[in-house]
Amino acid sequence: MACSEEVAFPSRREDDVATGKVNVGFLSPISLDAPHFDRFERFVPDGVSLGLRALDLVEGALTSLQGKEDVAAERAIQVIRDNPDWQSAAILGAPVQVYNPGMAQKVRAQVSIPITTALEASAAALKALGASRILLMTPFDETLNAQCRDFLAGYGIQAASGPQPAAYYRDAEKLGSDDIYRLTAEGMASAGDVQAVYFQGAIFDPLPIIGKLEADMKVPIVASNPAMLWHLVALVGGRFSVPNGGKLLEEWPSLAT
Numbered sequence: 001m002a003c004s005e006e007v008a009f010p011s012r013r014e015d016d017v018a019t020g021k022v023n024v025g026f027l028s029p030i031s032l033d034a035p036h037f038d039r040f041e042r043f044v045p046d047g048v049s050l051g052l053r054a055l056d057l058v059e060g061a062l063t064s065l066q067g068k069e070d071v072a073a074e075r076a077i078q079v080i081r082d083n084p085d086w087q088s089a090a091i092l093g094a095p096v097q098v099y100n101p102g103m104a105q106k107v108r109a110q111v112s113i114p115i116t117t118a119l120e121a122s123a124a125a126l127k128a129l130g131a132s133r134i135l136l137m138t139p140f141d142e143t144l145n146a147q148c149r150d151f152l153a154g155y156g157i158q159a160a161s162g163p164q165p166a167a168y169y170r171d172a173e174k175l176g177s178d179d180i181y182r183l184t185a186e187g188m189a190s191a192g193d194v195q196a197v198y199f200q201g202a203i204f205d206p207l208p209i210i211g212k213l214e215a216d217m218k219v220p221i222v223a224s225n226p227a228m229l230w231h232l233v234a235l236v237g238g239r240f241s242v243p244n245g246g247k248l249l250e251e252w253p254s255l256a257t
Helices: 034-044 069-082 094-099 101-108 120-130 140-152 169-174 175-191 207-217 224-235 248-252
Strands: 006-008 022-028 048-052 086-091 116-117 133-137 158-161 196-199 221-223
Touching: 022 069, 022 224, 034 224, 048 207, 048 224, 069 086, 069 101, 069 207, 086 101, 086 120, 086 224, 094 101, 094 116, 094 120, 094 140, 101 116, 101 248, 116 120, 116 224, 120 140, 120 196, 120 224, 133 175, 133 248, 140 158, 158 175, 158 196, 175 196, 175 207, 207 221, 207 248, 224 248
Parallel strands: 022 048, 022 086, 086 116, 133 158, 133 196, 196 221
Antiparallel strands: 006 048
C-alpha cells in the first residue's frame, strides 16, 4: 500500500488538549511535494500539530479517481490507525468525494475520530461565516464544478462559478498572485451579490494574497486547506487565531448549529 510519504509541520504546542494541543491529519490524494503545502505551513497555529500523508490515488487526470472508493477508504483507514495521536482527520480533494461519494462514510465507520472532507469543511466554514451565496473558484472543468455546486446546494449554499483558470487543472499551479487576483475580480463582477469567495483546489492558491483579496473584494475568502484545518480543530473543541490568516482563521468562528 503506497502511503509511506509523510510530512509533519513543526508546531510550538502545549502538553495536552486542555492547554491547547491538538493533533490532526491531512490525507492527500496526491504527493506531498506540491508547493502549496509549504505555503500553507504559516497558517498552522501554535498549539496544532498537522500531519500530512499521501494516499497516492491520482494517476494523471482527476478522472483517475473514479472507482477508487474502496481502495481510497482502505488506505485512509490504515493511515489513521497508524497515527493514533490524531484527534481528527481530513480527506483532501473535492474530486475524491465527488467521484467516490461513499468513501468518507466508509472511513467514519471504521475509525473513532471525527472525519471531514474538503467539501464538507468548506461548506461548514461558509455556514459559520453566514455565507449562503458564494463565488466558487476552482481549477476544475465545468463538469466537476457543477458537481461541487450541487454538493454545496445540499448545504443550502448557492454557488456561482468563476472563470476556469487553465484548460488543464495542473496548469493553475503556474499562475501567480496577480493572475489569481484578476480572475477573482472577474468572477466577482460576473457573479453579482455574493457573501464569500470559496477557493477549492489548493494548486489554485489564494493564500499568499488572502488579506488583499478580502480587503478589496470586501467578502471573506474561504480556501479549502484553511477550512479543513479550522474544521478539524473545531470538531474537537479547539479554537485559535491566526494573524493575517484571513477572516476564518483570524476570527475562528464557532461551528454553525
